[in-house]
Amino acid sequence: MFTKKEKKFTLIRKRVPYLFILPWIIGYIAFTLGPLAFSLVMSLFDWPIAGEAKYIGLANFTKMFTADPQFYNSLIITFKFALIFVPLNLGAALVLALLITQPIKGMKFFRTIFYLPAVVSGVAVSIVWGWMFNTEYGVFNYLLSFLGIEGPMWLVDPKWAIVAIVVASAWGVGTMMLIFYTDIKSIPQEMYEAAAIDGAGPIRQFISITIPTITPTILFNVITSVIAALQQLTLVLLLTGGGPLKSTYFYGLFVYNNAFKHHELGYASANAWFMFIIIMLFTLMIFKSSSAWVFYEAEVKKEKKDKKEKKKKREVKNNEDLQKA
Amino acid sequence: MKGLRVHLFLVITLVLALFLSACSSSESSGSESQDGKVTLRFATWDVGDDVELQQKLIDQFNAENTDINVVLEAYGGDYDTKITAGIGAKDAPDVMYMWNYPQYKDALEPLNPYIEDRGEEYKANFYEALWNYNSVGDDVYGLPVGYTTHVVYYNKDLFDKAGLDYPKAGWTWDEFQAASEKLTNKEEKTTGFAFPGKPDPYDFEMYLWGNGASYVDEAGKLEGNLNSPESIETFEMFHSMLEKDIAITSESWGDTEMKSGKVGMIINGAWYLSAFEEAGINFGVVEVPSFGDTPSASIVSSSGIAMSKDSAHKEEAFRFMEFWTGEQANKERLSFELPVLKSVVESEKLEEDATKKVFYSMLEQSEGHTPTSFITEDWSRLSDDLELVFEQIFNPSTRVEPKDAINSVVE
Numbered sequence: 001m002f003t004k005k006e007k008k009f010t011l012i013r014k015r016v017p018y019l020f021i022l023p024w025i026i027g028y029i030a031f032t033l034g035p036l037a038f039s040l041v042m043s044l045f046d047w048p049i050a051g052e053a054k055y056i057g058l059a060n061f062t063k064m065f066t067a068d069p070q071f072y073n074s075l076i077i078t079f080k081f082a083l084i085f086v087p088l089n090l091g092a093a094l095v096l097a098l099l100i101t102q103p104i105k106g107m108k109f110f111r112t113i114f115y116l117p118a119v120v121s122g123v124a125v126s127i128v129w130g131w132m133f134n135t136e137y138g139v140f141n142y143l144l145s146f147l148g149i150e151g152p153m154w155l156v157d158p159k160w161a162i163v164a165i166v167v168a169s170a171w172g173v174g175t176m177m178l179i180f181y182t183d184i185k186s187i188p189q190e191m192y193e194a195a196a197i198d199g200a201g202p203i204r205q206f207i208s209i210t211i212p213t214i215t216p217t218i219l220f221n222v223i224t225s226v227i228a229a230l231q232q233l234t235l236v237l238l239l240t241g242g243g244p245l246k247s248t249y250f251y252g253l254f255v256y257n258n259a260f261k262h263h264e265l266g267y268a269s270a271n272a273w274f275m276f277i278i279i280m281l282f283t284l285m286i287f288k289s290s291s292a293w294v295f296y297e298a299e300v301k302k303e304k305k306d307k308k309e310k311k312k313k314r315e316v317k318n319n320e321d322l323q324k325a
Numbered sequence: 326m327k328g329l330r331v332h333l334f335l336v337i338t339l340v341l342a343l344f345l346s347a348c349s350s351s352e353s354s355g356s357e358s359q360d361g362k363v364t365l366r367f368a369t370w371d372v373g374d375d376v377e378l379q380q381k382l383i384d385q386f387n388a389e390n391t392d393i394n395v396v397l398e399a400y401g402g403d404y405d406t407k408i409t410a411g412i413g414a415k416d417a418p419d420v421m422y423m424w425n426y427p428q429y430k431d432a433l434e435p436l437n438p439y440i441e442d443r444g445e446e447y448k449a450n451f452y453e454a455l456w457n458y459n460s461v462g463d464d465v466y467g468l469p470v471g472y473t474t475h476v477v478y479y480n481k482d483l484f485d486k487a488g489l490d491y492p493k494a495g496w497t498w499d500e501f502q503a504a505s506e507k508l509t510n511k512e513e514k515t516t517g518f519a520f521p522g523k524p525d526p527y528d529f530e531m532y533l534w535g536n537g538a539s540y541v542d543e544a545g546k547l548e549g550n551l552n553s554p555e556s557i558e559t560f561e562m563f564h565s566m567l568e569k570d571i572a573i574t575s576e577s578w579g580d581t582e583m584k585s586g587k588v589g590m591i592i593n594g595a596w597y598l599s600a601f602e603e604a605g606i607n608f609g610v611v612e613v614p615s616f617g618d619t620p621s622a623s624i625v626s627s628s629g630i631a632m633s634k635d636s637a638h639k640e641e642a643f644r645f646m647e648f649w650t651g652e653q654a655n656k657e658r659l660s661f662e663l664p665v666l667k668s669v670v671e672s673e674k675l676e677e678d679a680t681k682k683v684f685y686s687m688l689e690q691s692e693g694h695t696p697t698s699f700i701t702e703d704w705s706r707l708s709d710d711l712e713l714v715f716e717q718i719f720n721p722s723t724r725v726e727p728k729d730a731i732n733s734v735v736e
Contacts, residue, residue, distance in 0.1 A: 049413045050432035157722045245716050260406045262705045
């Protein structure tokens with residue numbers, strides 16, 4: 001009798017939460033997990049949009065690795081983009097976050113301004129940047145002309161197009177800035193006060209207090225921005241269309257065009273799965289490396305000694321750097 | 326505990342199954358509503374005011390045909406992607422706007438029996454050249470709705486300033502280049518001619534036609550066609566205009582340059598007529614210049630409407646298509662679309678309109694040319710390759726010799 005009651009109790013306790021999240025579970029299976037699994041199946045087929053799909057085994061993957069030079073080109077371009085974009089984006093977000101944590105009047109206004117681009121749709125962003133980058137009539141080259149510089153042909157010259165994409169992408173830095181901002185805000189003020197009493201200047205405070213405290217946030221932002229960079233599509237699709245001379249033919253565009261321009265859904269699914277694996281490996285690598293540079297408060301007690309030594313070393317090095325400067 | 330999980334899993338699966346089946350059943354019953362009316366889904370790529378106008382026309386059709394209810398679905402910018410997705414999911418609209426027939430033909434209903442049913446006169450009232458663009462091989466897949474040919478837009482003010490006569494039909498590329506040279510003025514930053522630095526290969530083929538060449542022959546072979554002397558000569562002409570600085574490449578389609586008033590001529594379709602008027606450009610239009618003996622030709626950018634192969638109400642769908650391409654609808658669209666029916670062109674006296682008649686004479690001149698996209702099997706890939714090569718020829722940072730570039734794509 002008693003045990004039965006208990007059982008009933010756990011049964012309800014276990015079932016009710018599931019009922020609450022049932023809408024999400026249905027949505028997740030129908031719109032995320034289902035299509036994901038389905039695309040894996042599709043990658044094994046020659047799948048045109050109209051007409052019958054044909055099972056071809058791993059032929060899509062062999063084609064991708066052996067017979068499609070554009071695959072490698074797009075992959076290299078995308079990595080190149082990520083390599084420039086991720087550090088730049090992190091840096092810009094951090095600097096902006098620091099700026100808006102300054103106790104100055106009207107900061108709320110700037111906070112809004114800085115965040116604004118993040119809520120503008122990518123399509124609108126592309127159109128506006130397309131105008132600004134125009135060689136003859138664009139704002140950039142007009143402003144450069146005041147400095148006596150003849151601006152580059154941003155979207156025509158293959159060397160500059162990728163720079164243009166990086167600049168336009170970095171514009172949407174607001175979200176990351178906000179994440180940094182909240183984290184910086186949560187650092188206790190006493191730490192800075194203590195540091196100030198010990199004679200640490202603002203740069204020193206930043207390096208020894210701010211940076212170590214926000215490393216978990218940096219980790220999060222690195223991972224999300226790597227993923228975003230590797231999946232970049234909207235901007236190249238609308239701003240350059242992959243050009244000039246395929247210099248911005250990103251992997252995302254490669255997949256998109258294979259699916260919706262060339263109507264090879266199976267091949268595009270194979271492409272997408274390959275990128276999925278790459279992103280997973282990258283994320284894994286970054287996570288693995290995180291134990292070396294990410295600092296969690298919970299770790300303090302466990303590895304106090306170890307950390308202290310490391311910190312000392314770092315401080316010594318920083319001191320040297322400062323002196324050099 | 327284990328039993329419980331299995332139990333829970335079953336519940337979820339069951340709910341999910343019910344949920345999904347509810348979705349699919351509502352879809353299949355969607356085409357026939359309760360009052361016995363047939364519902365037709367009609368997809369359009371138009372946006373803004375045009376959609377409103379279309380909706381008005383549809384309301385009219387629905388009022389006149391009590392057994393049919395047409396629902397307009399305006400897909401806007403990403404039309405092709407959405408149609409593609411719809412076809413892929415076996416959920417295509419019954420009737421849809423269409424231009425790229427070769428790519429979608431497997432999902433479309435051949436219309437030959439319906440058209441033959443309406444008689445010879447019905448078909449003959451459309452301009453012949455347009456059927457070519459709405460068919461693949463012998464199968465007609467669409468009824469023509471609108472079209473535009475490409476013409477030369479020229480800036481009258483710049484012509485006056487340079488003391489040049491306005492160009493006339495039948496002029497040649499030599500005359501065109503001479504005019505372009507006179508219109509180019511370094512100090513005033515004017516240039517004679519602007520063309521897209523990344524031309525759409527589909528459009529560019531018309532210049533080859535004018536010189537008696539084309540990308541491929543009837544069997545779809547590139548060798549000896551794309552790299553024929555006439556074809557290469559055509560590319561070299563455009564290339565040399567850039568080298569001589571009497572032409573510039575545009576980052577878009579040349580319209581921005583034309584609107585700035587700093588460019589003498591561009592070649593494009595009827596899309597920009599109202600835009601240039603709004604920009605206050607004093608412009609005229611004239612036929613594309615010829616290479617001498619053969620008359621010039623233009624690609625036709627045509628729009629038609631096609632029927633889905635999977636439509637459950639084909640006879641009703643065709644009745645709607647007939648209405649949509651009929652005289653009255655042609656007239657309603659006069660403000661933004663060139664009519665495709667000879668009877669309408671005649672009754673509206675468009676042959677006397679100084680601007681519009683140019684588009685019609687280009688259309689008649691261009692009869693008999695079939696774009697490569699309708700011949701070759703894999704146009705979307707070929708088009709990508711060609712686009713890259715054209716860009717290499719015209720992009721200032723590469724600007725390779727046409728001959729080498731073209732031979733590379735033929736290989």
